[in-house]
Amino acid sequence: MKIAISADGADLEARVAQKFGTSKYLVIVDLDSGGFEAVANPGASEQRGAGVQAVVLAISKGVKVILIGWCSPAIRHQLTTNGIEVISGLSGTVGEVVEKYRKGDLLKQMQAEAEPAARRHRVNRVTLLQAARSSTRQFASLLPILIGVVLLIGLFNAFVSKELLASILSGTPMLDTLRAACFGSILAGNPINSYVIGRELLKHGASLFAVTALIIMWVTVGLVQLPAEIAALGRKFALVRNAISFVLFTGVAVLTVVVFNLIIG
DSSP: OEEEEEESSSSTTSBBOSBSTTOSEEEEEETTTOOEEEEEOTTTTOOTTHHHHHHHHHHHTTOOEEEOSBOOHHHHHHHHHTTOEEEOSOOSBHHHHHHHHHHTHHHHHHHHHHHHHHHHHHHHHHHHHHHHHHHHHHHHHHHHHHHHHHHHHHHHHHHOOHHHHHHHOOSOHHHHHHHHHHHHHHOOOOHHHHHHHHHHHHHTTOOHHHHHHHHHHHHHTOGGGHHHHHHHHOHHHHHHHHHHHHHHHHHHHHHHHHHHHHHHO
16 A cells, blocks of 8 residues: 655655645655655646646555645545545654554544544533523523413503693603603613513504603613612612613603604604
């Protein structure tokens, strides 16, 4: 069987070349007879297609194994497609790597390198399984919220009429914003619910100022959570934070709608 070593020189004492396509020589060793020949690599000039020329040379010489420092994926594919095994990541002299191949040391090295890769694949599968379980738990925790949204839409359509909204929201942007901000500040909930309520309010004729203020206050203030916030962070901090949030985000709601109208108007 013939093996070829990409080399910087024409004998067994030459160093193994780092690149297959542009190595100066291919030292072809006949393992059965023990003889070798050094063939100049036509791709050594680093011109375009150098790797292909080296592949053609190896095929024409009946080589079954290539020993090399590095080989590009494309050239490796061409070699393996033509039945030539590629062993890369080698260094030293041609004679040294040939002797290692004879003893089977290179095959042992390849197996040793393959084991960590296999373990990495197993770790990746375990990680994927953990991610799937985590996603399932997240979906399960989100399911009650989704069911609540569906029920919320039904309750809103059943109990909130246009007449009721008209009695609360006068149609004056500033007054509607203030009233909606107060309503949103009293309650607290998941942002998804606020979007549902906001959409239904728009359908019933509420102004965009009111809906924007409601959504912002719903997720930033929430007086129903004030006792828990006081217990966790202190009375002064909780009261000041809610007061500042109410004032600032009321202005943010108005500014948001004004900018939006300027953009689309």
